[in-house]
Amino acid sequence: MEPPDEADCCNSGCNPCILDVYEAQLRKYQKLGREKSGAVNALNPTSYTVFVLTGRKKINESVFFYTFKYADCRERQPNCLDYKPGQYFLLRGRDPQGEFTRAYTPIPVPQNASLEFTVLVRLYDTGRMSQLFKTMQVGGETSWRGPYGEFAPDYAHKFLVFIAQGTGIAPLYALIRDIVVHNEECESFVKLFFCVRNCDDILLRDELYELGSFWNFNYEVFCNNCDQNVAKYHETIHNKKMSFCDLENYVQGKLGQVQVMISGSETFGREIKEIIDRLGIESSHVYVF
Ligand SMILES: Cc1cc2nc3c(=O)[nH]c(=O)nc-3n(C[C@H](O)[C@H](O)[C@H](O)COP(=O)(O)OP(=O)(O)OC[C@H]3O[C@@H](n4cnc5c(N)ncnc54)[C@H](O)[C@@H]3O)c2cc1C
CATH class of the missing domain: 2.40.30.10 (Translation factors)
Known part of the structure; x- marks a missing residue:
């Protein structure tokens, strides 16, 4: 070398x-x-x-x-x-x-x-x-x-939760695709919460839709300013900012079996990490990109 x-x-x-x-x-x-x-x-x-x-x-x-x-x-x-x-x-x-x-x-x-x-x-x-x-x-x-960057999800967790904002979807999409398309041994459920400013900002939309056909993956979009009245592919689109309650609803009853991966701006990472902490998910089960 x-x-x-x-x-x-x-x-x-x-x-x-x-x-x-x-x-x-x-x-x-x-x-x-x-x-x-x-x-x-x-x-x-x-x-x-x-x-x-x-x-x-x-x-x-x-x-x-x-x-x-x-x-x-x-x-x-x-x-x-x-x-x-x-x-x-x-x-x-x-x-x-x-x-x-x-x-x-x-x-x-x-x-x-x-x-x-x-x-x-x-x-x-x-x-x-x-x-x-x-x-x-x-x-x-x-x-x-x-x-650079060494991170691999831990398949010992039954629920892998990915939370992305904007172009922060890039590393998460790469990981999710690898898990659901290439890794037959993974038996975890993969959930993506994607936070965007408007519907045009639902990046990799076709790609995510395609991944939605795999049994263990689904996603929800949180759109601050939803300017299209119908979801392009019958996706779940919430016309609001993602909140504590949205994450709480998902992780309820799953604590201890959840690993969370967060990717977005620094502020977004900090805000979501705070919510995750309040939910009682152990820090060692959380990775912020
Ligand atoms: C590990 C890692 C992976 C990344 N992967 C990607 C990727 O795949 N695609 C991608 O587009 N970016 C990615 N980024 C961000 C990227 O590295 C740059 O920070 C980004 O492209 C801005 O660079 P710039 O030189 O154009 O802006 P800079 O000169 O760094 O910033 C100038 C101004 O641009 C605006 N700005 C810059 N970044 C942001 C922001 N995040 N939110 C709001 N305003 C901003 C602000 O007004 C800022 O003052 C990644 C960052 C990291 C750390």
């Missing part, structure tokens, strides 16, 4: 910093004592890899799918793009203020070609990386490193 150059650290407080990642990886590798045979991953947590933008698709006024394909020239060509559902990658940006990174979570898209990945991105008017996304051209080069 090649050590990163000191200059690879952009000194902008990235989490995780490339130098810390290298140390952690080195310790892991030394402990393992051998390199995984055969597989050459297109991504690396300790150095940047070039991917070109191959497609951009509008979902609503501010959210887009962006698809990237491996385009680096290395001696050892990669043969896989290896990451676990729910993990994230860091994209490097450069602007007049300097270098910086932002995290994005790849979502499973069956149509993706080999060594290709797709992220669901919300663009903010004043966001630094958002400005770069807005001007990205198909064929344009970008630099990514990863994957």
